[in-house]
Amino acid sequence: MRPADLAREHGLSSQAVRNYEADGFLPPADRTPSGYRIYTGTHAAALRAYLALIRGYGHQTAGRVMLAIHDDHLDDALLVIDRGHGRLLRDRETLDSVRRAAGDLTAEPAPDPGARTIGELAHRLHVTPATLRNWEEAGILTPSRDAAGYRVYRAEDVRDAELAHLLRRGGYPLEHIATVVEQIRTAGGTEELSRALAGWQARVTAQGLAMLDASARLGDYLALRRRT
Template identity: 70%
Template structure:
């Protein structure tokens, strides 16, 4: 088939087809005596697979997988697929952790009146006050800061750390997840999600949309795997 036939079949431009071939996402096309490209059903299957991979994993990973296949590096291609699924699983676990943590924070009872009040400027807490609130050491809070979980401001007068309401929320979340066995890098990821959403209440409202996007991506991975499998049947690759 001609480049225009392949392009029309997939709803893309003829130039895009040429670009994908040049980038190694399609196998090289045969040429007529006059130099025109000739594509086959194998090229159509390759384009099906590549476009599905882009939807599931993004352009960079999709291109990496197809280039590896065309270089005869099947294991490299399958490893890239495995990494994508592993990331999807981590995202699913993070979503579950955030939902659980947000639920606990929203249900958290008021702080007992016997707890020392926050004495810092604007209601902020010192490192000692926050450590006392959580029942952890000051060194633990500094470790969380080093991991990117906490980002306290500094008191301009003393230079000491000043933990405001958002910092206290993040520290409580970190404490909860740490007790659940989560490593610091995973906790930092969860905290970033909450900061992006604008707080626990806003994140609670956004969880449904987050889950829908994750589900769509996981389904796209299944579709990509099926199309990639059909293309692999046409390639002389040995595992």
């Protein structure tokens, strides 16, 4: 097959296919005596897997998976995929936490022995302390201060930070996130909150299905690699 033959299935340009090969996302192609690339069914399967991984996990993760596979580091590729599933599970748990928070807003909060510093919370979310300070400036987070003036994040603050992290990955601006978090804090705007939760759930479900499709496509590609 030619680059155009692979590209046509996905609405891509031939140059995009050549770029994917040059970047290591497709296995190297053989060449004709005149220098033209020759692609096979294995390359077509690799392209399907790579594009499915993008839909399920994003460009960066998809690239890391394919590079690891082509370097014969299968376990490294699987570890990257496992981490992607871990993030999705965390998103689901955050949604559940928000739903519980919306129902428990009037309850007296229990003491939180697991208060966190800004560094600990940043590490938990894989963001920088500067990001948390930006969220505080936007009104998303309202940590208390200890006697020395350092920020202290309680259970409610961690919940708000998890929600902010989820929404930022979904592309929401800080102003919108601040509004939703305030709705949760005040138990107001429940209709808007319900719509937001339904939208987040739909996106999480869609990503889960995309991950399943990516796993199937990647499995097909790996099976072909083993036979060739």
